[in-house]
Amino acid sequence: MKHIFIFVIAILMANSTIAQTIEVCKTCPISTLTDGILQAKDFDTIIVKQGTYKEYDIVVDKPLTIIGEKYPVIDGELKGEIITITSDNVTVDGLFIINVGTSYTEDYAAIRVRRSKNFVIQNLVLEKLFFGIYIEKSRDGKVFHNKIIGDAVEEYNSGNGIQLWYSKNVQIEHNFVQHVRDGIYLEFSDDCLIKNNVSTLNVRYGLHFMFSNDDTYQDNTFENNGAGVAVMFSKRIKMYNNIFKENWGTASYGMLLKEINDAEIVGNTFEDNTIGINIEGSNRINYKHNNFKNNGWAIKVKGACYTNNFTENNFLYNSFDIAYNSKVNDNIFDNNYWSSYTGYDLDKDGIGDVPYRPVKLFSYIVNRTPETIILLRSMFIDIIDFSEKVSPVFTPDDLLDNNPQIKKLTW
Amino acid sequence: MLKILKYSFYDLMRSRWSYVYFAFYLLLGVVLLFLNNDLSKAVITLMNVIIVLVPLIGTIFGVMYYYNSKEFTELLLAQPLKRSSIFLGQYLGVALSLSMSLILGLGIPFVLYGLFESSAIWDFSLLLVTGTFLTLIFTALAFNIALSNENKIKGFGYAILLWLFLAVIYDGLFLMTLIMFEDYPLDKVSLIGTMLNPIDLSRTLILLKLDISALLGYTGAVFKQFFGTSFGLIVSFVMLTVWVILPVLRIVFKSKKKDF
Numbered sequence: 001m002k003h004i005f006i007f008v009i010a011i012l013m014a015n016s017t018i019a020q021t022i023e024v025c026k027t028c029p030i031s032t033l034t035d036g037i038l039q040a041k042d043f044d045t046i047i048v049k050q051g052t053y054k055e056y057d058i059v060v061d062k063p064l065t066i067i068g069e070k071y072p073v074i075d076g077e078l079k080g081e082i083i084t085i086t087s088d089n090v091t092v093d094g095l096f097i098i099n100v101g102t103s104y105t106e107d108y109a110a111i112r113v114r115r116s117k118n119f120v121i122q123n124l125v126l127e128k129l130f131f132g133i134y135i136e137k138s139r140d141g142k143v144f145h146n147k148i149i150g151d152a153v154e155e156y157n158s159g160n161g162i163q164l165w166y167s168k169n170v171q172i173e174h175n176f177v178q179h180v181r182d183g184i185y186l187e188f189s190d191d192c193l194i195k196n197n198v199s200t201l202n203v204r205y206g207l208h209f210m211f212s213n214d215d216t217y218q219d220n221t222f223e224n225n226g227a228g229v230a231v232m233f234s235k236r237i238k239m240y241n242n243i244f245k246e247n248w249g250t251a252s253y254g255m256l257l258k259e260i261n262d263a264e265i266v267g268n269t270f271e272d273n274t275i276g277i278n279i280e281g282s283n284r285i286n287y288k289h290n291n292f293k294n295n296g297w298a299i300k301v302k303g304a305c306y307t308n309n310f311t312e313n314n315f316l317y318n319s320f321d322i323a324y325n326s327k328v329n330d331n332i333f334d335n336n337y338w339s340s341y342t343g344y345d346l347d348k349d350g351i352g353d354v355p356y357r358p359v360k361l362f363s364y365i366v367n368r369t370p371e372t373i374i375l376l377r378s379m380f381i382d383i384i385d386f387s388e389k390v391s392p393v394f395t396p397d398d399l400l401d402n403n404p405q406i407k408k409l410t411w
Numbered sequence: 412m413l414k415i416l417k418y419s420f421y422d423l424m425r426s427r428w429s430y431v432y433f434a435f436y437l438l439l440g441v442v443l444l445f446l447n448n449d450l451s452k453a454v455i456t457l458m459n460v461i462i463v464l465v466p467l468i469g470t471i472f473g474v475m476y477y478y479n480s481k482e483f484t485e486l487l488l489a490q491p492l493k494r495s496s497i498f499l500g501q502y503l504g505v506a507l508s509l510s511m512s513l514i515l516g517l518g519i520p521f522v523l524y525g526l527f528e529s530s531a532i533w534d535f536s537l538l539l540v541t542g543t544f545l546t547l548i549f550t551a552l553a554f555n556i557a558l559s560n561e562n563k564i565k566g567f568g569y570a571i572l573l574w575l576f577l578a579v580i581y582d583g584l585f586l587m588t589l590i591m592f593e594d595y596p597l598d599k600v601s602l603i604g605t606m607l608n609p610i611d612l613s614r615t616l617i618l619l620k621l622d623i624s625a626l627l628g629y630t631g632a633v634f635k636q637f638f639g640t641s642f643g644l645i646v647s648f649v650m651l652t653v654w655v656i657l658p659v660l661r662i663v664f665k666s667k668k669k670d671f
Contacts, residue, residue, distance in 0.1 A: 248623075250628060250635075274625065274628045275628065295625075296625030296626070296628050297625065297628070317452070317455070319621075319625035320625065365586070365590070368590070368593065369589050369590050369593040369597070370628075371589050371593075371597040371598055371600075371601040372586060372589050372590070372601075373625065373626060373628070374601045374602070374604075374605055374611075374615065374618075374626075375582055375585065375586055375589075375611075376618055376625065376626075377459065377614060377617070377618065377621075378582040378611070378614060379463055379578055379579050379582065380579050380580075380582035380583045380586065381582065381586075383579070
């Protein structure tokens with residue numbers, strides 16, 4: 001009896017630990033990925049050899065590792081979704097997935113993860129896609145080193161590069177997303193890490209948060225997107241060392257903050273944007289060690305923003321440093337470097353002796369009558385700005401940086 | 412005409428004022444580069460200086476030269492020479508020597524600093540072209556004023572007033588108009604208003620380079636077409652050329668009819 005028991009245990013263990021490797025290629029007995037998955041047992045590895053596989057609606061319903069050798073092409077022929085993962089512990093690595101179907105009723109994705117844990121999606125190349133990587137109601141996964149190149153032109157008929165929906169604790173690192181609607185989109189997704197990604201030339205946002213809390217994004221680059229990065233209706237987001245560049249246009253921002261509370265914005269660079277940061281209804285945010293360079297407006301405060309702290313930032317050569325549309329101010333500006341500061345430092349402690357007023361009268365005028373922007377840098381404007389600086393009438397008179405730095409800050 | 416141009420030019424080259432003007436720009440260029448250590452930032456500061464200063468010096472110098480060389484002009488008028496060539500020669504002599512002081516004065520420090528290896532070269536050439544245009548325009552305007560006023564003091568007064576009007580007062584009136592009519596679509600009006608003042612026009616050219624990110628923040632199709640494409644650049648240059656041609660034509664016209 002005892003022997004039989006041990007024997008059974010041994011067989012079970014052998015079965016589960018010695019995973020098999022299944023090869024899929026055009027001339028092999030198993031010539032499609034769908035077939036390979038059907039034949040595979042739990043925890044097997046499927047190796048897909050080089051070649052083109054015209055398949056769609058591939059469902060991965062067992063814990064498998066799928067590895068592509070020399071980037072095999074999975075061609076969906078625009079018929080619908082290509083890979084759907086419904087099991088836990090699935091790894092997909094090194095595939096070239098193209099031609100995802102477009103639909104106005106269903107969000108077809110190149111690869112979808114549904115209600116799964118511990119998934120790894122890495123080294124994929126996605127082209128001609130609707131949605132790229134769509135993660136729904138899943139957790140504890142990784143999305144690494146993927147390259148997503150779409151061909152989106154309009155918002156209404158294009159999808160997002162990487163989309164998270166009701167997911168938790170997902171790491172998104174080293175991805176490259178281009179020409180889709182939103183580069184990376186998080187909705188109802190908490191505790192995610194978004195790191196070292198490059199998101200450029202997207203139709204709408206480079207990165208988009210909705211109702212997602214406690215997420216971190218750092219060391220990413222967002223360049224030349226339709227409207228920059230939008231962070232909306234979220235709490236406790238950490239934004240570190242990102243680069244926001246060249247987001248030009250009438251409704252375009254480096255970063256848009258709407259209804260954001262208790263966030264940290266540290267070490268970011270905002271360069272050549274129409275508006276560096278557009279803030280609306282956001283409270284208790286710390287802005288520290290950021291560089292604002294050559295933006296139209298470095299920061300535009302639209303109202304209902306309280307107890308924000310702007311300390312030790314560099315404001316370099318922006319057309320306008322700060323724009324405010326109200327006379328009430330509850331935000332703190334302290335110890336920043338302002339390139340347009342004209343005061344002096346007689347006691348040589350590195351801090352200007354005269355407080356700096358970052359809101360100019362002209363930015364108030366432009367807010368009221370946008371066409372007057374054409375008078376920017378006119379001598380007359382300099383004169384009225386100067387008189388407003390001496391005795392503020394239209395701009396909030398307590399909006400001051402009492403310790404403006406004399407030299408550009410370095411960290 | 413070329414001979415008179417040559418005489419005026421050499422006369423001015425020998426005069427102290429050209430050297431002072433040249434030295435001023437040389438100093439400005441050197442100091443800016445020394446303080447900024449950054450070519451493109453120095454170009455930005457220079458742009459601000461140039462659109463105010465070049466017109467001022469152009470006007471004052473033009474008026475001054477006309478009144479000072481009045482006796483020589485009268486001598487020339489006694490010779491069998493065409494009037495238009497006498498005055499145009501003098502005008503070009505002044506304008507070209509001023510432009511040369513500007514270009515050399517600013518060019519030398521920047522070239523020594525490594526302009527040709529820098530990305531700022533286009534901004535800098537735009538700056539010099541704008542400066543030259545402003546010199547041509549304002550010297551011509553100054554000659555117009557001097558031709559119309561026998562009285563020196565009056566002539567100087569009008570010249571200064573013209574500069575003040577175009578550099579400061581015009582923008583003030585312009586701003587008031589825009590604010591007063593803010594309920595109406597104003598993008599065409601604001602562009603036309605800019606075209607009518609050469610200083611504003613040069614400022615716009617500079618804005619196109621420096622503040623394009625801010626300018627694109629305004630919602631307006633006309634603005635977008637103007638600033639977002641090379642259309643704005645072309646139209647601005649055409650308008651600057653018109654601004655040179657009109658006063659010069661008036662010099663020719665006026666000098667033909669004037670009694671000396």
